[in-house]
Amino acid sequence: MAEEPKKGDAVGSGVGGREAEEEQVVNPWEVTAKDGGKIDYDKLIEKFGCQRLEESLVRRVERLTGRPAHVFLRRGVFFAHRDFNEILDVYERGEKFYLYTGRGPSSEALHFGHLVPFMFTKYLQDAFKVPLVIQLTDDEKCMWKNLTVEESKRLARENAKDIIACGFDITRTFIFSDFNYVGGAFYENMVKVAKCVTFNKVVGIFGFTNEDHIGKISFPPVQAVPSFPSSFPHLFSGKDNLRCLIPCAIDQDPYFRMTRDVAPRIGYQKPALIESSFFPALQGETGKMSASDPNSAIYVTDSSKGIKNKVNRYAFSGGQDSIENHRKYGANLEVDIPVKYLGFFLEDDAELDHIRKEYGAGRMLTGEVKKRLIEVLSELVERHQRARAAVTDEMVDAFMAARPLPHMFS
């Protein structure tokens, strides 16, 4: 299957804006649909050269792990992959792999879209009983968001608390911030990767330009090298063939396309990927989730009252404009945000199907659907806030200490 993306990859970074109208743009710093429409995931998969996550793979995961697949797998939130089948082969043979995911700590406030990869990764850790490294790219945010070093490091620690609150296993999880961890074997791997990637190449992949500062240009290897076990000598010493699986949103694919291209040239295994679609903004798929608009998302710091208010007032409804029309034509599920959000967070498949059927036929009203969503989200947020309140600075230090994890595979 074609690894390479098609010509005319992400222009990104806002430069070459004309492309944004003609073609969708998906890269780590920009996600824009064509003509202000919806992201075409089929086209994206084809262009990036990754594969659809077929139903059969989901079934295989259930068989191998002996438990129901995570709701994100069942509902196709995680819908694309690279070599995930190889990871399952490895696991089936009784061999190990490790997980790698991350976050760019650009703000203190996390919303539910931010939690998606972490919720899924926790499931993967529990189901496969494997170790996990989590990278906080404070250096990246310092460079892209023009934060001070101190502020970036502070945000990294704050975000680490929310990440820990997702329930990762401390005996199997290493969280690190780049400003604290870069060095030694990790830095050696950065140099090895950087030697294999020309400036022209990063222009093509990420859309960098001659006016960009060399910090940005030098960053991609930093996000690449946690894919290689030798970057973590305190964890994986002597395990150079350990495979890596990266759960992430599909806009991160360019980093790992680059990594997979470089890996064999430096004698390393290619990381596998399992990729999610984009979490929709509250006001609809065509809206932009923006840190400066608190009503564009549900934040993990929102109160139940705040959630109720946001969902009722801002969640885009696919219902008809009058009850009569609604009973007649039913809701447009394609654009209805509450139903989409329930698709992410309502565990019960039967109940979700029921809601879709009834709401789509017009027998259930928007208000009922929103009410159910508010319940689900409130429960999630309350659990998260309790867990978050219990995370101390000592726990953060413990997760972030570069220490061996003797039971990481048990």
Next chain:
Amino acid sequence: MAEEPKKGDAVGSGVGGREAEEEQVVNPWEVTAKDGGKIDYDKLIEKFGCQRLEESLVRRVERLTGRPAHVFLRRGVFFAHRDFNEILDVYERGEKFYLYTGRGPSSEALHFGHLVPFMFTKYLQDAFKVPLVIQLTDDEKCMWKNLTVEESKRLARENAKDIIACGFDITRTFIFSDFNYVGGAFYENMVKVAKCVTFNKVVGIFGFTNEDHIGKISFPPVQAVPSFPSSFPHLFSGKDNLRCLIPCAIDQDPYFRMTRDVAPRIGYQKPALIESSFFPALQGETGKMSASDPNSAIYVTDSSKGIKNKVNRYAFSGGQDSIENHRKYGANLELVNECTSAISTFLSNDDSVVLDRCQVDIPVKYLGFFLEDDAELDHIRKEYGAGRMLTGEVKKRLIEVLSELVERHQRARAAVTDEVMKHSSQFPGHIGSGRNLHYFVEKRPYCRDDNNTRT
């Protein structure tokens, strides 16, 4: 004084070869004279925007340190600077500064040209009693010379032994290799610097191109940040205003021009520089210099016998072709003025440079570097220049001087044990765990004022 270089800075890297004929190229990876001629140091100083190291500064150094200036200062080997006068002001006020120099460990074999900055830095350390950090850019060589990480680190360790053999004060010196030390505050500073330098800028300064890999493009901040005391929290914690002086060859100037431009934008002091001219190759002008040609330089591993052989056979002589002519016309010393020692041939870390056509006597030039005694050197120049001394005698004297230096170095190098290495440098797995140095001297050396009376 103009800080910025003039337009049309280093093209470098071999790209834009047409410029090499029209204009000299001087950057960390390429030094080429115009039309295969000599490096014009006056033009270089003007283009780079640094300053000549005037005689008065040399005298001032002697006054402040209470000892004769190093031979390299007296003979104009170190001939240019940026803000060296400010460093002397700082010192005179009783404040401190630190030294920073380095080497790109691309080969195991060091020759005398490689030792020049280290010999001079040792003198500075002793004279001013200040701490010193020495950077071994193994990451750079891994990237430019396409060495493996392991090989680069190995070469760094080997080179560190030769550097230690130069006689640095272990209580005041921190040697580090990038692969071992990059991280923490050092990496934070790399990011701060990198944010301030665009790709266009490094193209202009270093001659990078779109075809270069991003390792090269990301490297300059690595060589910049040892100029900032906050890069060494285990040494200079709380001393953010500590000034830095960088002794180096003038081809390194681009790195520190960039650093000086960035420093105020990130709230740091600009480093000062004191810069040397290029060390001449043994064959003078008619041969091609090459790392694969061991006869193009005197190596610190050469035996006395080997030195004798090399000097006698390969050192380019400015003497005449017959004794009669020599007595008549004298040797061609090409000494316009001690401060320029302007010749086109030189030794860099790398190799092939086409030599120039002008007549230059290498033995006398080498004595200019290594013969301490000013009076004797003057005598030799006079007698040899007048034809009363023959090439053989000059070479004999050079062989004596070099042999003595090499023997001392080899004894010192043999004495560098792993224990000594451990105390001087950072080791893998201990990022950030360098130890503190006791470098603050209790008393300043006494200073002689202009009347040569003790204060």
